[in-house]
Amino acid sequence: MLRLPRAVAQFATAVSAVCFAFTSATPALAQDTKIDAADTAWMITSTALVLMMTIPGLALFYAGMVRKKNVLATMAQSLIAVALISILWVIYGYSLVFVGDGAWLGSLDRFLLAGMAMDGVNSAAKTIPEALFALYQMTFAVITVALVAGSVADRMRFSSYVLFSIGWFTLVYIPLAHWVWGGGFLAQAGVLDFAGGLVVHLSAGTAGLVAALVMGRRRGYGTENLSPYDLSLAVIGTGLLWVGWFGFNGGSALQANSRAVMAIFSTHLAACAGALTWTAIEWMTRRKPSVLGMISGAVAGLGTITPASGFVEPWHGIVIGVIAGAVCYWACTSLKHRFNYDDTLDVFGIHGIGGLLGTLMTGIFATAAIGGTAGLIEGNPKLLLSQVYGIAVVFVWTGGMTFVLLKAVDMLAGLRVSHEHEVEGLDITQHGEALQ
Secondary structure (H helix, E strand, O other): OOOOOHHHHHHHHHHHHHHHHHHHHHHHHHHHHOOOHHHHHHHHHHHHHHHHHHHHHHHHHHHOOOOHHHHHHHHHHHHHHHHHHHHHHHHHHHHHHHOOOOOOOOOOOOHHHOOOOOOOOEOOEOOOOHHHHHHHHHHHHHHHHHHHHHHHOOOEOHHHHHHHHHHHHHHHHHHHHHHHHOOOHHHHOOOOOOOOHHHHHHHHHHHHHHHHHHHOOOOOOOOOOOOOOOHHHHHHHHHHHHHHHHHHHHHHHOOOOHHHHHHHHHHHHHHHHHHHHHHHHHHHHHOOOOHHHHHHHHHHHHHHHOOOOOOOOHHHHHHHHHHHHHHHHHHHHHHHHHHOOOOOOOHHHHHHHHHHHHHHHHHHHOOHHHHOOOOOOOOOHHHHHHHHHHHHHHHHHHHHHHHHHHHHHHHHOOOEOOHHHHHHOHHHHHHOOOOO
């Protein structure tokens, strides 16, 4: 029989004891996480739905509203946003937003998702795996960056859009998401944003407005026919966005529960009311209800209900949708023409104004029985003041940082394509391809 030296034998015994203790503790650790199968299944579904909102949803929605010579270039912006922001989110985005409780930023403890256990959870979502929570939140970052592109469609260099997206994600989206959703100073001030009225829509809309002003109007704006190439693509994109929004808002409950159902219900009703309101206004003022108006009203209703969806009753969704359809119509027509800025696909008029309205409506209609916080109607005017504070912070930070980033990118690479390339079209000049 082989005899081990006493020292070696003692070391082996110690290692065995440690290994036994570790493996014995593993089931208890997994049990403490309390991962719920139903919640996990719902959040996997929601993640797929929100990703679908960008590709193919937003890609089709935007591409259907530009001219034929810019369809592929517009789609490429949505596609590159998915690929680029997903990688950046894993490297440092998720960690800076949702790991750590700093007032301004999180930490880099999850750099490249380091230390993320298979059955571990994030404190913000204790019934689903942390990896799923990170993946779900990644889809929000992706679509926010992609939304901004709609304001500068037809005239921005692809390389410049890539550079701008990296900077904007890092300096605008990450701080805002942490401030509102990651336990930052806006969350501590009581600001409510269930699914992205501030973090997604107001930030993207504000950035779009600044970008449109900095880059200037398209060649032929106001003198040439800039009509959409194929609105049927935009209608299909709207349908994908509409359905995807159920994961966007319903998934923000982070559980398969009644609150998720209420959020989905109010979301659908707001989209319906927004579409009907925009259509009615066009019918009365222009004698013909346009398809472009119908889909614009639907998206306005969807964007506006987003921050309120998990805090209000379903019938509030109808009221918010009517307000969204009317005010966003005014913003995309009268306001836009009054100041003569060229926000190509009305990102500010629909998403910026919608996000602002929805954030205010949250302060007014929030119902304690739904989201645990009462709004103005239930006798809590402080919430409305907090919402106004959140709007001001997001508008100022996003506007200022977007302006700085655009100027920096312009110095490095030039923001705008040449006059000749703009006339020829971005499909062929930026990507070497074109629709036949």
